[in-house]
Amino acid sequence: MADPTGWFDQAQAPATDKARFEAADCGRLVAIVRAEEGWDHARLAGAAGVTETAVADFEAGNTSPVEPMLSTLLRAMGRTS
Numbered sequence: 001m002a003d004p005t006g007w008f009d010q011a012q013a014p015a016t017d018k019a020r021f022e023a024a025d026c027g028r029l030v031a032i033v034r035a036e037e038g039w040d041h042a043r044l045a046g047a048a049g050v051t052e053t054a055v056a057d058f059e060a061g062n063t064s065p066v067e068p069m070l071s072t073l074l075r076a077m078g079r080t081s
Contacts, residue, residue, distance in 0.1 A: 019066075020061065023061040026066045027061040028059070033074065041055045049072075050072065
């Protein structure tokens with residue numbers, strides 16, 4: 001039976017969906033840390049050596065694989081992944 005709330009168990013999702021959830025979660029993490037630091041996309045992009053578009057795409061969950069960019073962005077803000 002379908003979950004009437006629209007939520008479902010991510011553990012049972014196909015691998016492609018899990019990757020999409022991971023990308024979205026990591027994007028939200030970077031956006032939260034960036035906001036805590038008071039940084040905009042331009043500042044983070046400059047510190048990380050990437051484009052503003054790359055930062056925006058990552059925060060939107062549109063980057064794969066996730067790990068290299070996650071590490072790059074967090075390190076640029078003085079955090080570790």
